[in-house]
Every structure is written in C-alpha cells, then in structure tokens.
Amino acid sequence: xxxxxxxxxxxxxxxxxxxxxxxxxMTMVSTAYQTALDSADxxxxxxxxxxxxxxxxxxxxxxxxxxxxxxxxxxK
Numbered sequence: 001x002x003x004x005x006x007x008x009x010x011x012x013x014x015x016x017x018x019x020x021x022x023x024x025x026m027t028m029v030s031t032a033y034q035t036a037l038d039s040a041d042x043x044x045x046x047x048x049x050x051x052x053x054x055x056x057x058x059x060x061x062x063x064x065x066x067x068x069x070x071x072x073x074x075x076k
Contacts, residue, residue, distance in 0.1 A: 001025070001028055001029045001032045002032065003032045003033050003035070003036030003037055004036075006047060006050060006051050007025075007029055007051050008051050008053050009022060009026060009048070009051045009052050009053065009056055010052075010053045010054045010055075010056060011054065011055060011056050012054040012055050012056075026048055029048065030044045030048060033047060041075070042073045042074065045072060045073055046073070
C-alpha cells in the first residue's frame with residue numbers, strides 16, 4: 001500500500017472473511033499513512049473514511065451519530 005493514494009473501501013456482498021481482510025488492509029494503510037506522512041490519527045481517519053463507498057459509506061453517513069464520529073476522530 002502507498003501512503004500517497006486514497007483507497008476505496010467497499011464491503012458490499014463480501015463474506016465475513018473478506019470483510020475482516022478489508023479491515024486488515026485498512027489497518028495496513030493507516031500504518032503506511034502514519035509512517036510516511038507522520039499524520040495525526042484524526043487526519044488518517046478522515047482519509048480512510050473518505051474512501052468509504054456502498055454500504056460502508058451509508059453506515060458512516062447515516063447510522064454513526066455525530067457524537068460517535070467525534071469520539072472516533074478524537075480518540076486518544
């Protein structure tokens with residue numbers, strides 16, 4: 001994974017195994033961003049969530065509350 005790319009994260013129709021594999025890829029990408037760019041956790045979360053599509057985007061946009069998003073973005 002490259003720290004200069006933004007990746008699309010889509011889990012529609014995936015098996016549980018493939019969803020877990022996608023989560024593992026997201027972890028590897030966040031590590032690449034943090035290592036190469038020395039980015040703050042909030043910036044990394046914003047980069048990752050900007051790549052959400054399909055059901056994952058719908059979940060983030062419509063199900064996760066503002067308070068929950070704030071807690072995720074500013075978790076220490």
